Amino acid sequence: MEHVANNPADGAQAYNFAYLDEQTKRMIRRALLKAVAIPGYQVPFAGREMPMPYGWGTGGVQVTAAVIGPNDTLKVIDQGADDTTNAVSIRQFFAKTANVATTEKTAEASIIQTRHRIPEKELREDQVLVYQVPIPEPLRFLEPRETETRKMHALEEYGLMHVKLYEDIARHGHIATTYAYPVMVDDRYVMDPSPTPKFDNPKMNDMAALQLFGAGREKRIYALPPYTKVKSLDFEDHPFDVQTWEDECGMCGARDSYLDEVILDDKGNRMFVCSDTDYCTERQESGHRGPQHHDQPLGSSQSGKAAE
Amino acid sequence: MYVAVKGGERAINNAHKLLAEQRRGNKDVTEIETDQIEQQLSLSVTRVMAEGSLYDRDLAALAIKQARGDLIEAIFLMRAYRTTLPRFAFSKPIKTAEMDVSRRISATFKDLPGGQILGPTFDYTHRLLDFTLMANGQEPADAPSGDFPIDENMPRVLDDILNYEGLIQDEPTPVDENAPVADLTREPVKFPAGRDLRLQNLSRGDEGFVLALGYSTQRGYANSHAFVGEIRYGTVSVEIEPEELGFAIDIGDIELTECETVNKFKGSKTKLPQFTRGYGLVFGQNERKSISMALVDRAMRANEMGEQIMGPAQDSEFVMEHSDNVQSTGFVEHIKLPHYVDFQGELELVRRMRAEVEERLAKLDGKAAKSQPEAAE
Amino acid sequence: MTVQPQTTELLPGFEHAAFDSNAVFRVLLDAMSRPGRIYELPLEMASPDGLNATITATLLAMADMDTTIWLSPSCAGKAATDHLKFHCGCPISTDVKQADFAVARIDDDLSFITDLSVGNAEYPDQSATLIIMVDDIANAPSMTLKGPGIKDTHHLEIKNLPESFHAWRAENHHMFPCGVDVIFASPTKIAALSRTTKVEVN
Numbered sequence: 093m094e095h096v097a098n099n100p101a102d103g104a105q106a107y108n109f110a111y112l113d114e115q116t117k118r119m120i121r122r123a124l125l126k127a128v129a130i131p132g133y134q135v136p137f138a139g140r141e142m143p144m145p146y147g148w149g150t151g152g153v154q155v156t157a158a159v160i161g162p163n164d165t166l167k168v169i170d171q172g173a174d175d176t177t178n179a180v181s182i183r184q185f186f187a188k189t190a191n192v193a194t195t196e197k198t199a200e201a202s203i204i205q206t207r208h209r210i211p212e213k214e215l216r217e218d219q220v221l222v223y224q225v226p227i228p229e230p231l232r233f234l235e236p237r238e239t240e241t242r243k244m245h246a247l248e249e250y251g252l253m254h255v256k257l258y259e260d261i262a263r264h265g266h267i268a269t270t271y272a273y274p275v276m277v278d279d280r281y282v283m284d285p286s287p288t289p290k291f292d293n294p295k296m297n298d299m300a301a302l303q304l305f306g307a308g309r310e311k312r313i314y315a316l317p318p319y320t321k322v323k324s325l326d327f328e329d330h331p332f333d334v335q336t337w338e339d340e341c342g343m344c345g346a347r348d349s350y351l352d353e354v355i356l357d358d359k360g361n362r363m364f365v366c367s368d369t370d371y372c373t374e375r376q377e378s379g380h381r382g383p384q385h386h387d388q389p390l391g392s393s394q395s396g397k398a399a400e
Numbered sequence: 401m402y403v404a405v406k407g408g409e410r411a412i413n414n415a416h417k418l419l420a421e422q423r424r425g426n427k428d429v430t431e432i433e434t435d436q437i438e439q440q441l442s443l444s445v446t447r448v449m450a451e452g453s454l455y456d457r458d459l460a461a462l463a464i465k466q467a468r469g470d471l472i473e474a475i476f477l478m479r480a481y482r483t484t485l486p487r488f489a490f491s492k493p494i495k496t497a498e499m500d501v502s503r504r505i506s507a508t509f510k511d512l513p514g515g516q517i518l519g520p521t522f523d524y525t526h527r528l529l530d531f532t533l534m535a536n537g538q539e540p541a542d543a544p545s546g547d548f549p550i551d552e553n554m555p556r557v558l559d560d561i562l563n564y565e566g567l568i569q570d571e572p573t574p575v576d577e578n579a580p581v582a583d584l585t586r587e588p589v590k591f592p593a594g595r596d597l598r599l600q601n602l603s604r605g606d607e608g609f610v611l612a613l614g615y616s617t618q619r620g621y622a623n624s625h626a627f628v629g630e631i632r633y634g635t636v637s638v639e640i641e642p643e644e645l646g647f648a649i650d651i652g653d654i655e656l657t658e659c660e661t662v663n664k665f666k667g668s669k670t671k672l673p674q675f676t677r678g679y680g681l682v683f684g685q686n687e688r689k690s691i692s693m694a695l696v697d698r699a700m701r702a703n704e705m706g707e708q709i710m711g712p713a714q715d716s717e718f719v720m721e722h723s724d725n726v727q728s729t730g731f732v733e734h735i736k737l738p739h740y741v742d743f744q745g746e747l748e749l750v751r752r753m754r755a756e757v758e759e760r761l762a763k764l765d766g767k768a769a770k771s772q773p774e775a776a777e
Numbered sequence: 778m779t780v781q782p783q784t785t786e787l788l789p790g791f792e793h794a795a796f797d798s799n800a801v802f803r804v805l806l807d808a809m810s811r812p813g814r815i816y817e818l819p820l821e822m823a824s825p826d827g828l829n830a831t832i833t834a835t836l837l838a839m840a841d842m843d844t845t846i847w848l849s850p851s852c853a854g855k856a857a858t859d860h861l862k863f864h865c866g867c868p869i870s871t872d873v874k875q876a877d878f879a880v881a882r883i884d885d886d887l888s889f890i891t892d893l894s895v896g897n898a899e900y901p902d903q904s905a906t907l908i909i910m911v912d913d914i915a916n917a918p919s920m921t922l923k924g925p926g927i928k929d930t931h932h933l934e935i936k937n938l939p940e941s942f943h944a945w946r947a948e949n950h951h952m953f954p955c956g957v958d959v960i961f962a963s964p965t966k967i968a969a970l971s972r973t974t975k976v977e978v979n
Contacts, residue, residue, distance in 0.1 A: 107484060108484075108795060109795035109796070109799075110795075111484075113484065113486065114794055114795060114798065115841055115842075115843075117798070117799075118798070118838070118839060118840075118841050119843065121802045121805075121806070121838075121839065122839060122844070122877075123902070124806060125805060125806065125809050125839075125906070125958070126902040126904075126958075127902075128806065128809050128810045128926070128971065129809055129956075129958045129971040129972055129973065130901055130902060130953075130954050130972070130973070131925045131973065133901060133902065133954055135902045136588035136590065136900075136902075137588055138585070138586050138587050138588050139588075140483045140585075141479040141480055141482070141483040141585075141726065142480065142483070143480040145476070145726075145729065145730030145733060145734065146726060146727045146729075146730030146731055146734075147730040147731035147732075147733065147734030147737075148730060148734055148737065150730075158802075159799075159802075159803070159806070160799075161796065161799040161800060161803060162796055162799075170737070170738060171738045171739075171740055171741045172741060175408045175409075176408060176738050177408045177411065177412055178737055178738070179408070180408040180409045180412060181412060184409070184412075207737075208739070208741045208742060209741055226731070226734070237717055238591055238717060238721075239591045239592070239717060242899045242900075243899065245899075246897075246898035246899045247898070264753055265753070265756060266749065266752075266753060268749065270742070270745030270746050270748070270749050271741070271742040271745045271746075272742075278924075278925050278973065280953070280954065281954075287739075287742050288741075289741055289742060289744070289745040290745065291745070302806070302807075302810045309727045309730060309731055311588045311589070315810075316925075317809075317810040317811070317925045317926035317971070317973075318810060318811060318926055318928075319925065319926060319927060319928045320925040320926065321925075335744075335745055335748050335749075337748070350741065350744075351744070352740055352741065352744055353740075353744055353747065367740075367741050367744075590900075
């Protein structure tokens with residue numbers, strides 16, 4: 093048998109457009125159509141083994157591969173940033189296997205694949221947001237068995253989840269879930285929003301863009317059609333709230349974005365910067381300045397340049 | 401002053417160069433060739449084929465070389481390659497009864513038709529390091545052939561010998577050769593899963609995981625005491641029957657190890673007692689894996705046998721969801737990826753809760769101070 | 778519009794399998810995500826006797842050996858079945874209960890729709906998709922749609938949709954999460970009704 097011509101090491105030529113074969117794409121596409129028709133329900137799909145590890149976005153990559161066409165522009169973010177190594181790696185994968193345009197600008201992307209964040213900029217109807225999901229089952233940590241959780245979803249039996257959240261309140265005075273905070277979709281399915289911080293949950297509600305979720309290892313796909321009601325679970329006496337910071341972004345001065353903490357030394361000095369790098373860059377470009385901004389000409393921070 | 405660190409792309413490319421350098425090692429040492437791996441590390445090769453679910457010795461050797469001998473990484477490379485291959489046919493069921501046997505032993509009968517054939521085995525080697533191998537040793541002497549030819553139709557201990565008396569459960573060996581067989585690489589798994597899916601899952605499952613589970617059944621975490629009825633290792637031919645031809649053609653031979661266990665009997669005052677079975681089948685010569693697989697297969701038949709689930713090996717959902725080392729290694733290792741957005745959320749909450757507790761404690765202290773003013777002095 | 782085959786000679790499928798099926802899928806995904814919105818078929822498509830271009834493109838993009846197709850008697854001519862078998866390799870069943878995709882014309886006897894698979898409470902995705910061949914799809918207020926995918930309300934008009942269809946649809950909507958999703962396919966346009974869509978007939 094001749095292997096060389098089809099060896100992955102030779103590059104992308106031996107592979108189909110966007111890596112997956114057409115039959116696999118059709119299987120994923122059928123699952124996607126069911127997913128949008130049953131918002132928040134986890135559709136089982138025969139996830140394929142991808143040339144990247146499980147847990148590193150194989151579900152998102154398969155969804156993107158099934159959705160992406162030659163005229164799309166792809167943006168990939170991890171923790172809100174385009175330049176985190178895994179985001180770079182996934183972007184390169186599609187640049188290589190699908191030869192599509194890529195961008196770091198939220199507004200220019202037609203497909204955004206994300207791990208752990210929703211962009212700060214409001215998404216539009218002509219955009220698709222693809223989430224990488226590690227554990228799609230919101231009830232998994234309460235009940236490890238799929239046979240049981242499936243029944244619970246079928247019977248709309250979500251009491252256990254409320255009990256868990258309420259126990260948090262009793263013990264800590266707060267619901268102690270800060271990310272992967274469960275949501276109720278269209279008053280029917282409890283859904284895991286993927287490990288995005290709960291700060292992003294309100295953005296999911298009534299979003300103009302289509303939201304698709306892919307869990308590769310767990311072999312599940314789910315979706316939120318545009319303009320779908322997504323409500324974070326809460327209690328009358330403990331309404332849902334999101335994270336807030338006393339600080340502003342050190343670079344652009346934003347007070348409305350999710351901030352990452354940057355440790356400056358081992359003496360407790362720290363600053364905060366926007367987790368969404370495109371949002372921060374755009375604000376800086378339009379003249380916003382935070383207290384730690386270096387005020388150099390923009391675009392001068394070269395690859396690999398060390399912090400001054 | 402703060403400048404965001406950039407350059408992920410360059411870092412990745414450089415990391416790959418470093419990795420290639422490390423793989424090669426000291427350039428004064430001759431580079432290993434894949435045919436050397438294929439021939440001389442043949443058990444690594446067969447493990448990578450078995451758990452990679454792809455029977456191709458050359459590719460497995462390449463994967464092992466590329467993975468610097470990390471077999472799970474090599475298995476991952478095989479899987480990622482396999483997934484892109486078109487499925488052009490399904491083979492006919494292989495016939496292990498017609499195996500060209502290199503080794504065949506039974507623990508249940510001292511002597512039996514076909515005989516005990518020791519074949520190539522580590523079993524009775526004294527595990528003493530052989531330093532002649534390090535000194536690039538001498539050519540091994542040719543192994544002598546036996547006096548008698550090996551039986552071409554080696555009787556099967558379970559089907560032909562025990563079942564003759566009806567002493568063992570009659571396995572519905574595929575009556576319909578064309579009946580569809582489940583394939584977890586093509587369809588999502590649903591629970592409870594059929595035995596075909598369970599066996600497929602075990603056969604490509606992580607050897608260490610299946611071994612540990614098999615072992616657990618021997619230590620009381622499932623009660624289905626097993627005898628090795630038979631282990632046979634050798635080659636069988638694989639046939640496909642293209643629709644347009646209408647007859648089967650031989651597409652090559654594969655090396656297999658098959659293990660059938662004879663397990664604790666079932667029966668009652670009114671029902672004839674019968675032994676039960678476990679089954680293991682794996683690419684290459686791998687008795688550890690095939691025996692473990694048979695133990696776990698039998699344990700997972702608990703529901704079918706009306707047994708109480710008392711150990712993890714009997715819990716099919718648990719076993720099947722955790723046996724795949726490509727899945728588990730990916731997910732275990734993914735926690736080294738950035739999680740700083742989530743961690744920031746936790747930090748914010750923990751700081752807030754600490755402040756609230758401190759405030760509460762301070763209030764309590766204040767109250768205590770007021771009620772006992774002398775203590776404050 | 779529809780290309781009429783003269784003989785049993787096979788018509789071509791997609792010119793570029795990967796790109797064309799992607800383009801058709803994206804339209805279907807948009808249509809199912811935004812029930813009632815009308816989308817243009819993004820390419821030219823030869824269609825065999827019994828099917829129109831939109832349905833042909835939809836099936837070529839979505840069906841294969843893993844999906845069973847049911848065709849109403851008026852669609853199930855030799856030209857159509859040969860075309861689908863050749864280009865999709867899909868099994869074609871005469872048992873509507875087996876259908877993953879069921880195809881019919883709007884003026885067919887639609888009584889079969891109550892036999893379509895609706896999935897079950899644990900696996901509501903194991904349901905059929907109904908594709909109805911229609912003459913035209915218009916943005917007119919004969920139906921008012923609400924539900925996920927719809928900002929406030931949408932209008933949709935499908936001429937000659939029988940009363941029995943609406944009765945079935947209403948019942949179908951109440952079975953949620955079980956249910957059948959519907960795709961309307963005119964020779965050049967696509968619109969969908971997801972099982973979540975609440976339809977008011979005006």
